[in-house]
Amino acid sequence: MKMCAQDIEFTLIRGDRKTADIVIERSGDVIVRAPNEIDDGRVRQAVADRALWVHRSLAEWESLNSSRRTRPIAQGQGFAYLGRSYRLRFVDSAKAPLTLKNGRWELCEKFAADAGEAGARKAFRDFYMEKGRKIFGERVAHFAPKVGVSAGEIAVKELGYHWASCGTGGALNFHWKTLMAPQTVIDYIVVHELCHLRYRDHSDAFWNEVDKVLPNFRQRKNWLREKGASLDI
Ligand SMILES: [Zn+2]
Structure with a gap:
């Protein structure tokens, strides 16, 4: 499910787990995994609490991915x-x-x-x-x-x-x-x-x-x- 908190768009995946967890995928997508029993409000709050970390991680992702390029199939490459x-x-x-x-x-x-x-x-x-x-x-x-x-x-x-x-x-x-x-x-x-x-x-x-x-x-x-x-x- 797509959600948003503090300008952060993320995908929520609920599951049989004890704690919530936020990761930045290699695609740059923010994924939040949370226990089944936690309601949406608490999920948004958990993301908001870590907003600084998420924004920092996304900025870092941008700079790491600026080096992404495809190489020409050319002699000497x-x-x-x-x-x-x-x-x-x-x-x-x-x-x-x-x-x-x-x-x-x-x-x-x-x-x-x-x-x-x-x-x-x-x-x-x-x-x-x-x-x-x-x-x-x-x-x-x-x-x-x-x-x-x-x-x-x-x-x-x-x-x-x-x-x-x-x-x-x-x-x-x-x-x-x-x-x-x-x-x-x-x-x-x-x-x-x-x-x-x-x-x-x-x-x-x-x-x-x-x-x-x-x-x-x-x-x-x-x-x-x-x-x-x-x-x-
Ligand atoms: Zn793993």
């Missing part, structure tokens, strides 16, 4: 993979439309001419998804026993403004864009999602669990917050 930027080179003939070889992206010129800009971007997404299935499979297998959970199916796909999500039966989904982040940040995303298999919320108990497995997770979490908007092709 850098595209990231696992935290490093590699330059793009067009090649005459290639077995696959796009490969990462000898420290360069190699895009088949004929493919690029036929498929166009949209097709070339899809080739990047396909590359990240294919590598991602292997990498996330390995990292989930590595960290699941440390968290004490067993994960279900793992998928790498387009998740809009979410880096990851978990579904029924321990299924884990990861955004293909995370493959542009350093491995340490990918590990944080994996541990974060595995801990959600034990705690569905972002309670203290949840963060304690993350901390137990990755004691330096805050640095990685900050990296994602600061650089996340730049993870794009």
Whole structure:
């Protein structure tokens, strides 16, 4: 439900929970989660009480997202993979439309001419998804026993403004864009999602669990917050 308090437009999601919680999503939307039994007036009051924080966070979101841009598919343009930027080179003939070889992206010129800009971007997404299935499979297998959970199916796909999500039966989904982040940040995303298999919320108990497995997770979490908007092709 869309609501407003103190010039702050937000989406209210009620649920079976004890406390209210306000977050700024990566899309810039303000989401308020509140217990079922709290009435609208108290929800608005809770948002009004934190208006200063919300306005400050929204201003910060604006500045972090000013760096968001799409990169032209052009010779010499850098595209990231696992935290490093590699330059793009067009090649005459290639077995696959796009490969990462000898420290360069190699895009088949004929493919690029036929498929166009949209097709070339899809080739990047396909590359990240294919590598991602292997990498996330390995990292989930590595960290699941440390968290004490067993994960279900793992998928790498387009998740809009979410880096990851978990579904029924321990299924884990990861955004293909995370493959542009350093491995340490990918590990944080994996541990974060595995801990959600034990705690569905972002309670203290949840963060304690993350901390137990990755004691330096805050640095990685900050990296994602600061650089996340730049993870794009
Ligand atoms: Zn989470």
